[in-house]
Amino acid sequence: MAESKGLVPISTPQEVTEQRALRDQARAGTDALAKTAGEDQFENNLAGYIRKRWQEAKRSKFIVEEQMLKNLRQIDGQ
Numbered sequence: 001m002a003e004s005k006g007l008v009p010i011s012t013p014q015e016v017t018e019q020r021a022l023r024d025q026a027r028a029g030t031d032a033l034a035k036t037a038g039e040d041q042f043e044n045n046l047a048g049y050i051r052k053r054w055q056e057a058k059r060s061k062f063i064v065e066e067q068m069l070k071n072l073r074q075i076d077g078q
Helices: 013-076
Strands: 003-005 008-010
Antiparallel strands (some): 003 008
16 A cells, blocks of 8 residues: 655555556447447537438429429319
8 A cells, every 4th residue: 555654655666557557448448438438429420410411302303393293284274
């Protein structure tokens, strides 16, 4: 265990090595979770972008389709 004389903790080399190993393991686990969360966010953003563009294209085609139907009706005299 780290001894303390005043404000400065004193650790043995073995304790320092163990602390570093534990810290590195914790960081590795955190990085894996962050990477997964980042990938999920990317997929959600991509899906939202695709959905938005698809809806815009659908709306654009709707306007053209309505005009074509109106023109056909006029040709038929309806």
